[in-house]
Amino acid sequence: MNKKVMVVGGGIAGLSAALELSQKNIQVELVEKSCFLGGKAIGFTCKATDKCQQCGACLVEEVLRDVVGQSNINIHLRTEIDSVVKNGKFKVKLKKSDSIPKEDKVLTGFSKYNSPYKVVIGTPQDSKDGVNIDELGTQGELDVDAIIIATGFTPFDPTARATYGYGTWENVITALELENMLRSEVKVIKPSNKQRAKKIGFIQCVGSRNKEFNSVWCSEVCCPYALRMASMIKYRYPDTEIWIFFIDIQNVGKNYLSFLEQINSEVKFVTATPIDIFPDKEDKVRVAYKDDIEDKRILEPFDLVVLSVGIMPNEDNKVLSKMINIDLSEDGFFREIDLMEPNLTSQEGIFLAGTTTGPKDILNTISHAKSAVCETLTYLGGKK
Amino acid sequence: MIEININPDVLVIGGGMAGIMAAQRIRKQGYSLSILDQGQGFEPDACYKMESSSYYSQTIEELKKDPSITWIKEAQISKVEGRYGDFKVYFKSGTKVEKKNFGAVVIATPYSYVPVFDEYGVEPDHNIFSVNHLSKLLSENKAPKGTCVFLTTFKEETNPVSFKNIILNAIELGNSGSNVYIFVKNVKAASPGLEKLILHAKENGIVIIKSDKPPQLIVENKCPNVIFYDPLIKKDIQISADYVIIEDKIIPNEKNQEISDLFGIHTDSNGFLQTNNVRRIPVFTNRKGIFVVGSAAGIKPLPYILTDAIDASCEIQGLIKEGGKVEIEETISIDQEKCVRCLTCYRVCPHGAIYWDVDRVAISSLVCEGCGICSAECPMNAIQIKEYSDDKIKGQLKDILKSKGDGPTIIGFCCKNSAFEAVKGAKDLGVDLPEGFKVIKVPCAGKIDVDYVLEALVKGADGVIIGACYKDNCKSEKGNIFASYRIENLKKSLAQIGINPNRVELLHVASNMPREFCLKLKELTEKITDITS
Numbered sequence: 001m002n003k004k005v006m007v008v009g010g011g012i013a014g015l016s017a018a019l020e021l022s023q024k025n026i027q028v029e030l031v032e033k034s035c036f037l038g039g040k041a042i043g044f045t046c047k048a049t050d051k052c053q054q055c056g057a058c059l060v061e062e063v064l065r066d067v068v069g070q071s072n073i074n075i076h077l078r079t080e081i082d083s084v085v086k087n088g089k090f091k092v093k094l095k096k097s098d099s100i101p102k103e104d105k106v107l108t109g110f111s112k113y114n115s116p117y118k119v120v121i122g123t124p125q126d127s128k129d130g131v132n133i134d135e136l137g138t139q140g141e142l143d144v145d146a147i148i149i150a151t152g153f154t155p156f157d158p159t160a161r162a163t164y165g166y167g168t169w170e171n172v173i174t175a176l177e178l179e180n181m182l183r184s185e186v187k188v189i190k191p192s193n194k195q196r197a198k199k200i201g202f203i204q205c206v207g208s209r210n211k212e213f214n215s216v217w218c219s220e221v222c223c224p225y226a227l228r229m230a231s232m233i234k235y236r237y238p239d240t241e242i243w244i245f246f247i248d249i250q251n252v253g254k255n256y257l258s259f260l261e262q263i264n265s266e267v268k269f270v271t272a273t274p275i276d277i278f279p280d281k282e283d284k285v286r287v288a289y290k291d292d293i294e295d296k297r298i299l300e301p302f303d304l305v306v307l308s309v310g311i312m313p314n315e316d317n318k319v320l321s322k323m324i325n326i327d328l329s330e331d332g333f334f335r336e337i338d339l340m341e342p343n344l345t346s347q348e349g350i351f352l353a354g355t356t357t358g359p360k361d362i363l364n365t366i367s368h369a370k371s372a373v374c375e376t377l378t379y380l381g382g383k384k
Numbered sequence: 385m386i387e388i389n390i391n392p393d394v395l396v397i398g399g400g401m402a403g404i405m406a407a408q409r410i411r412k413q414g415y416s417l418s419i420l421d422q423g424q425g426f427e428p429d430a431c432y433k434m435e436s437s438s439y440y441s442q443t444i445e446e447l448k449k450d451p452s453i454t455w456i457k458e459a460q461i462s463k464v465e466g467r468y469g470d471f472k473v474y475f476k477s478g479t480k481v482e483k484k485n486f487g488a489v490v491i492a493t494p495y496s497y498v499p500v501f502d503e504y505g506v507e508p509d510h511n512i513f514s515v516n517h518l519s520k521l522l523s524e525n526k527a528p529k530g531t532c533v534f535l536t537t538f539k540e541e542t543n544p545v546s547f548k549n550i551i552l553n554a555i556e557l558g559n560s561g562s563n564v565y566i567f568v569k570n571v572k573a574a575s576p577g578l579e580k581l582i583l584h585a586k587e588n589g590i591v592i593i594k595s596d597k598p599p600q601l602i603v604e605n606k607c608p609n610v611i612f613y614d615p616l617i618k619k620d621i622q623i624s625a626d627y628v629i630i631e632d633k634i635i636p637n638e639k640n641q642e643i644s645d646l647f648g649i650h651t652d653s654n655g656f657l658q659t660n661n662v663r664r665i666p667v668f669t670n671r672k673g674i675f676v677v678g679s680a681a682g683i684k685p686l687p688y689i690l691t692d693a694i695d696a697s698c699e700i701q702g703l704i705k706e707g708g709k710v711e712i713e714e715t716i717s718i719d720q721e722k723c724v725r726c727l728t729c730y731r732v733c734p735h736g737a738i739y740w741d742v743d744r745v746a747i748s749s750l751v752c753e754g755c756g757i758c759s760a761e762c763p764m765n766a767i768q769i770k771e772y773s774d775d776k777i778k779g780q781l782k783d784i785l786k787s788k789g790d791g792p793t794i795i796g797f798c799c800k801n802s803a804f805e806a807v808k809g810a811k812d813l814g815v816d817l818p819e820g821f822k823v824i825k826v827p828c829a830g831k832i833d834v835d836y837v838l839e840a841l842v843k844g845a846d847g848v849i850i851g852a853c854y855k856d857n858c859k860s861e862k863g864n865i866f867a868s869y870r871i872e873n874l875k876k877s878l879a880q881i882g883i884n885p886n887r888v889e890l891l892h893v894a895s896n897m898p899r900e901f902c903l904k905l906k907e908l909t910e911k912i913t914d915i916t917s
């Protein structure tokens with residue numbers, strides 16, 4: 001098939017779609033806004049204890065490796081789509097992205113591993129085998145036969161929950177930051193003194209399941225990632241004390257029964273939504289919550305508080321949706337045309353993959369991306 | 385080159401939601417197929433009935449008109465032979481046995497259910513029944529009216545699929561004028577749209593009561609009373625119910641074990657037909673050409689039954705294309721002169737690639753995943769994988785040990801799916817690997833023959849490290865387990881002949897953790913250096 005497909009977004013959804021297409025001998029134009037491929041998930045830690053906990057993070061690494069090795073995938077880093085015109089095919093105008101998303105800074109350490117795409121900001125010593133950031137970005141027009149939208153999600157910004165002090169208190173971090181820390185440092189560090197954090201509090205549902213924030217959905221991934229990280233930390237550093245503040249615990253993995261049983265013996269679960277977080281004089285952060293049963297306010301000290309931020313619609317969705325003329329759901333995610341058509345949109349030839357349609361873990365994202373490719377191939381086959 | 389015939393027909397097992405969706409998608413790709421129902425009948429799974437029975441009936445009507453579909457009703461599979469490209473399946477119905485050939489098989493067995501009456505110490509009655517029974521009443525417009533209490537399973541905790549079904553049933557009861565209560569330990573909201581649905585239910589007066597312990601159910605004069613402790617007011621509260629409706633716990637289809645045995649498919653510990661291994665995502669099994677969809681693989685919200693169905697159809701398209709003859713390279717071979725027909729290889733192959741061919745043991749290169757478990761286990765060294773032959777690996781060893789430096793030399797036999805990638809990552813990241821650490825790539829830790837390790841030690845290596853995937857992460861399911869028991873045994877023998885067994889170690893790692901691998905490696909290298917210096 002002598003066809004060309006554009007994949008917008010190079011997270012695990014876009015990567016899986018690109019790889020699948022390329023294996024079916026379709027030329028792929030992969031457009032990624034940031035300087036790196038892999039999206040959020042490339043920065044995740046392995047969560048294995050004495051056995052794999054099925055978090056899926058290693059798959060991202062492997063798919064990325066395979067994509068970079070394919071000759072029929074053109075990768076456009078630091079590039080966005082500027083306009084789309086449909087006339088049988090799609091004429092897509094590309095532009096250099098002027099925003100350098102936040103996570104690039106976080107992921108600088110992994111950027112080199114995304115070889116051969118080594119990106120250099122400024123002129124560090126090893127610039128000889130890196131690409132300068134200013135050189136990245138594609139401008140111009142491309143004709144493609146179909147488009148897959150895989151632009152992913154935006155993690156909830158916890159500064160919106162002002163009383164949690166994220167951004168103000170050093171020792172309050174997001175789970176995304178914890179993922180990145182564990183992957184690069186292999187242990188949990190208290191930012192204020194760079195020592196190992198020995199008492200950690202996770203706060204669940206930050207930003208999710210919340211009418212006030214207009215986010216009436218469960219992000220589905222945060223119970224699994226938090227509990228798996230907790231279990232892994234306990235396995236490697238058994239002297240760590242871990243508390244989890246939650247509303248409802250969701251099932252984790254296929255063997256959730258035995259997993260929940262085990263994790264119950266390892267960490268302390270508290271049914272409460274903390275009210276307030278602030279530091280004390282001993283360089284601890286205090287989590288203030290109401291104990292409903294005792295009916296009193298408790299101030300529990302921690303070395304580190306981790307906010308289990310949820311999956312929110314990508315900030316770009318509004319602009320993108322106008323550009324490609326596809327409605328968003330009332331929640332702000334891209335909407336499938338029908339519950340029974342998980343990848344189709346109101347525009348023939350444009351397909352959806354991954355968290356762009358709503359919360360999904362890595363494994364569900366991969367299977368969603370594969371089905372998007374399947375639908376794309378059916379569309380291309382029918383068009384001939 | 386070997387020529388192999390690919391049969392373009394597909395078998396779908398199961399006539400529930402997953403089976404029908406898979407069938408529809410596979411037909412869309414143009415393959416003719418047979419759909420087998422093993423006695424459950426063609427019906428949507430009870431847990432999805434409320435959600436989409438109309439979609440199901442529409443689809444099945446559409447499929448019934450399709451002349452390229454054969455419906456096999458109430459038959460059992462009695463025997464399966466062959467492999468991807470040409471499965472021979474024997475169907476038994478009554479005393480009749482019929483053989484059919486398929487290029488690929490899709491397993492889509494529906495769920496089974498157990499209502500958890502036991503958990504509450506009650507027997508079903510006219511006013512105590514299961515959720516599935518309630519759905520049936522509702523579909524017949526026989527909605528019970530009054531105070532209705534739903535009890536979910538507390539022992540095992542419910543799941544988003546069952547919970548969504550309960551909420552949908554509850555909303556309908558509420559709409560017909562009943563007072564509805566739902567007892568649950570944790571509200572399971574992790575499914576597309578479910579949190580909204582729960583909110584909608586609450587706004588419509590349905591009361592969801594969360595509690596750590598299950599409420600008590602006491603039946604007096606045939607009237608069920610539900611008693612629970614309210615921690616806020618520190619008192620027991622009693623609800624006199626007109627109806628108590630009990631969750632149907634979803635369990636794997638009771639035929640799954642039989643199918644697993646017939647097709648040589650590994651199950652997870654629950655009995656679903658896909659192991660709990662991320663490398664099987666989305667629809668793969670340990671055998672090429674056999675796919676699992678939806679309810680056969682695990683408990684999944686409806687949208688993922690669909691993506692599974694689509695994915696399976698796409699995989700089939702990739703595998704059997706137009707059917708007909710395909711040519712493949714021979715990647716693995718058995719030296720028939722050496723082979724003593726002990727069948728060890730046949731027993732250990734996780735991918736069903738080894739079979740008995742008239743009077744000798746044969747391997748299908750089409751199906752072989754190249755893990756090398758068989759070649760390491762063969763007592764006669766009769767099996768060679770072309771890319772990783774004994775000669776090649778021993779040659780690499782020789783080359784490495786020829787140019788030995790001053791410091792200790794440590795050979796790392798690294799699985800290409802995990803440790804080898806981690807080492808590559810470490811190099812790209814610029815993380816220092818211990819100096820004398822030399823890598824030899826293997827297709828799976830299961831390929832590592834004890835011979836290789838011994839040869840390395842004999843020829844002058846100071847230590848040997850085997851880099852394997854974590855348990856439950858092996859592409860070949862058991863390669864890392866074979867490796868670990870071989871190393872355990874080897875250590876014992878080493879100790880007996882006076883070689884410090886700690887010179888050989890096994891390390892588990894994931895491909896995305898180069899730094900972690902380096903840290904562990906350093907620790908071990910230091911230990912080995914201490915031993916040998």
Ligand SMILES: Cc1cc2nc3c(=O)[nH]c(=O)nc-3n(C[C@H](O)[C@H](O)[C@H](O)COP(=O)(O)OP(=O)(O)OC[C@H]3O[C@@H](n4cnc5c(N)ncnc54)[C@H](O)[C@@H]3O)c2cc1C
Nearest residue numbers: 009011012013033039040151152153176225354355361362
């Ligand atoms: C803290 C945290 C921890 C998690 N841990 C786990 C876990 O352990 N296991 C698990 O299974 N899941 C986990 N998840 C969920 C996981 O992150 C998602 O399943 C996964 O990242 C989804 O991939 P995606 O490709 O859909 O989206 P993303 O990862 O968001 O990727 C989208 C890509 O598109 C690019 N992009 C965005 N907008 C544009 C645009 N306009 N033009 C071009 N490109 C664009 C982005 O730069 C990005 O590279 C976690 C989530 C969070 C928040």
Ligand code: SF4
Nearest residue numbers: 046047048052056058
């Ligand atoms: S825990 Fe996650 S990253 Fe680690 S091996 Fe398992 S799936 Fe891979």
Ligand code: SF4
Nearest residue numbers: 205208218219222223
């Ligand atoms: S997965 Fe857990 S933490 Fe995340 S939104 Fe759902 S209930 Fe809250």
Ligand code: SF4
Nearest residue numbers: 723724726727729762
């Ligand atoms: S294990 Fe070796 S000797 Fe035994 S049957 Fe297989 S090839 Fe022959």
Ligand code: SF4
Nearest residue numbers: 733752753755756758
């Ligand atoms: S190499 Fe692995 S898959 Fe191939 S025949 Fe041997 S055991 Fe089976």
